[in-house]
Amino acid sequence: MKIAGYLHPGFISLGPLWNYGWLNIADLLQALRRDADCDCTLIVGSRFLREARRDGTTGRLENLRVVEIDDVALFKEMSALGVTPTALDELVCAEESVDHPALRMLAETIARKFGSPGPDVLLSFATPTDFLAEALPRTFRLHVESLFSRNPFPHNVFFDHLGMYHRSVIGRAGQRLRRYVPSGAGKALVSAFRVHAAAALDAVDPFHSAEIGLGFERICLLPLQISNWYGFDAQAGYRSQFEFLFDVLSAAPHDVGVLVTEHMNNGHVLTKSGLGHNFDYLRTAFPNMIFLEESRSFSTSSQFLVRRVDGVWSVSSGVGVQALLFGRMLGTPCSTYLAGAAHATDFASFFANLGRVVPESRDGFIGWQLERYSVPSSLLSDGRWLLDYFLRRMEAARTAHDPLDAFVPVADADVLMDAWVARAPQPVALPLGATDRVEALRVKLAELRAPLRALGRMVGRR
Numbered sequence: 001m002k003i004a005g006y007l008h009p010g011f012i013s014l015g016p017l018w019n020y021g022w023l024n025i026a027d028l029l030q031a032l033r034r035d036a037d038c039d040c041t042l043i044v045g046s047r048f049l050r051e052a053r054r055d056g057t058t059g060r061l062e063n064l065r066v067v068e069i070d071d072v073a074l075f076k077e078m079s080a081l082g083v084t085p086t087a088l089d090e091l092v093c094a095e096e097s098v099d100h101p102a103l104r105m106l107a108e109t110i111a112r113k114f115g116s117p118g119p120d121v122l123l124s125f126a127t128p129t130d131f132l133a134e135a136l137p138r139t140f141r142l143h144v145e146s147l148f149s150r151n152p153f154p155h156n157v158f159f160d161h162l163g164m165y166h167r168s169v170i171g172r173a174g175q176r177l178r179r180y181v182p183s184g185a186g187k188a189l190v191s192a193f194r195v196h197a198a199a200a201l202d203a204v205d206p207f208h209s210a211e212i213g214l215g216f217e218r219i220c221l222l223p224l225q226i227s228n229w230y231g232f233d234a235q236a237g238y239r240s241q242f243e244f245l246f247d248v249l250s251a252a253p254h255d256v257g258v259l260v261t262e263h264m265n266n267g268h269v270l271t272k273s274g275l276g277h278n279f280d281y282l283r284t285a286f287p288n289m290i291f292l293e294e295s296r297s298f299s300t301s302s303q304f305l306v307r308r309v310d311g312v313w314s315v316s317s318g319v320g321v322q323a324l325l326f327g328r329m330l331g332t333p334c335s336t337y338l339a340g341a342a343h344a345t346d347f348a349s350f351f352a353n354l355g356r357v358v359p360e361s362r363d364g365f366i367g368w369q370l371e372r373y374s375v376p377s378s379l380l381s382d383g384r385w386l387l388d389y390f391l392r393r394m395e396a397a398r399t400a401h402d403p404l405d406a407f408v409p410v411a412d413a414d415v416l417m418d419a420w421v422a423r424a425p426q427p428v429a430l431p432l433g434a435t436d437r438v439e440a441l442r443v444k445l446a447e448l449r450a451p452l453r454a455l456g457r458m459v460g461r462r
Contacts, residue, residue: 001387002039004119005029006110008127009045009071010088013228014266016071020051022125025144026060028380029123033063035383041065041119043110046072067113074109078102086228092128093165093234100131107135121390126231128164140394143168147321147374150300152200152427154420155377158369159390161397161406165234165316165337169373173404174340174365182367185413190367192421194325198307200427205304210292212308216257218355219290220331221309222248223302223319226266235316235336241269242278248313249286251347256354259290259309261302264432268296299430310355314338321369324362329354341365372407376419379411 005025012018029040042064049068052058075085083091083102091097110132111118118136122129125144132141142159149155160168170177182190202208213219225232227240238244245260252258262269270291272279282289295301302319306312311329314320320338323330330342331350343359344350353359379385389410397406410416 001036001121001390002041002119003029003032003121003123003390004041004043004067004114006122006124006127006129007042007044007048008089008092008124009069009074009106010092010127011071011075011085012089012230013086014226016047017051019126020048023048023052023057023060025123025125026064028144028386029064030060031381031383032386033383036387038383038387039065041067041114043067043069043114045074046070067110069109069113074106077105081105089127089230090234092131093230095130095167098130098133103131104135107132111135121394123159126164128167130163130167140390140397142390142393147318147369149318150303151425151430152197152204154424155380156374157380158373158375159393160373161393162403165231168337169403169407170341171337174338174342176340176404177368178341178362178365180364180368182364182371183413185417186367186371187363189370189413189417189420190363192417193366193370196421196424198326200424201304201307204427204429206294206298206429207292207301207304207308210294212259212292212305213257213290216255216288216290218255219257219259219309220248220252220351220354221259221261221302221305221312221319221323223261223312223314223317224263224269225315225317226263231316236333237335238315244315245269245282248347249282249289251351252286252288253351254288256351257288257290258286259292259305261292261295261305264296264299264301297432299432304429311343311350311359313350321366325366327359327361329357329359330362370416370420372409375410376416376423378419378423379415385411 005028007022007025026042029042032038033040042061044066046068049066052061078088081102088102091100091103097103118139120140122136122139122141123144124141128143129141140161142161143164144157144159145164146157162169162172165171222245224241224245249258260270270279270282271277303322306319306322306328307326309328311331312320312323313331315332315336316338320330320332324341329344331344332338332342334345339345341362344353392408393406396408400406
């Protein structure tokens with residue numbers, strides 16, 4: 001079987017290498033090549049290959065066919081069509097732009113460089129690929145991302161053939177998913193997953209002694225995200241995280257404490273100096289804003305705080321899904337992909353019920369994620385299993401009359417319990433910057449394991 005990984009050559013406003021970490025999709029291809037003898041190709045912008053050579057991680061691409069797209073040449077052509085480099089990401093997210101000349105040109109370039117008849121399966125990390133439907137008509141396109149992505153949750157990804165964000169199964173069928181009734185084993189899995197995650201977070205909570213929300217009977221967690229990133233921009237009308245923050249603070253009643261956290265891998269939103277300083281102003285205008293200075297010392301502060309608040313207001317952060325896991329109220333704008341699963345989609349109903357009404361359980365929604373959507377890392381590393389999963393998904397998508405039926409059970413209940421709970425990583429509270437170092441070590445370890453696996457197979461045959 002021919003399987004391709006697609007790393008979008010478009011530039012994100014945050015910088016040309018901001019999404020370099022998505023090259024991890026090569027790990028999935030390596031597992032499929034190694035264990036299932038798949039013909040694997042990586043379609044990638046030239047700058048990512050240069051960066052891999054610079055940081056010495058080209059070993060992760062060994063034995064993969066690489067289709068290189070010269071991103072400079074590509075955007076010279078797109079400039080003639082009036083498209084700037086960063087505008088390409090807006091185009092791939094907009095349903096009405098699927099036939100835009102720039103996207104047609106990119107699709108034709110990919111199809112021509114790959115060769116006819118194209119891959120059987122295309123894995124695209126965090127990037128909608130509807131624009132490839134006409135150029136690659138026989139290709140089963142899967143969109144790859146993660147809902148629970150940080151320690152102590154096991155690394156995992158989903159494979160959504162419907163699309164990303166609004167076009168994903170969550171965006172299209174969120175209300176139906178929250179009414180999903182898990183099997184008895186599924187309910188036990190949700191319960192065990194919740195209990196284990198809570199205990200793991202408690203074991204390393206860096207804020208366990210912090211006094212949060214003194215003087216406020218109700219508290220809302222507001223996890224800020226990343227500006228100029230289409231995963232946020234396409235979900236709501238905010239132009240920046242400051243605008244998002246100001247809108248929520250101005251809507252919150254005075255008796256509701258708003259606990260604000262920043263996405264520290266992208267810098268500070270609350271600033272105390274410089275022309276754009278805003279901290280003192282916000283503190284004066286909104287005395288109910290709560291900010292923990294020590295939250296800037298950790299990469300994943302928000303998930304330690306979810307269970308200490310009454311609810312979470314989010315656009316597209318995974319912290320919103322964690323709120324549902326731990327039985328907290330989730331509010332989100334009606335324009336986001338989480339709207340169908342949320343408890344409120346406007347400020348009035350969210351703040352009126354926050355801390356006063358017990359949120360309706362979303363265990364059905366969480367159970368569906370664990371049973372039929374997200375695939376944990378212990379399964380992802382088995383290329384034979386992964387190929388079988390893709391084949392099951394392809395057959396279900398071909399024959400299903402209901403789109404939900406195309407999401408087949410990931411694995412048996414005991415396998416999932418082992419993967420989600422027993423094999424969960426040791427909990428740590430990673431200091432800021434440690435995630436990058438951990439990822440670099442993981443890549444190096446994968447490169448070292450490859451020759452050891454080959455040696456093991458050779459010894460086994462002998």
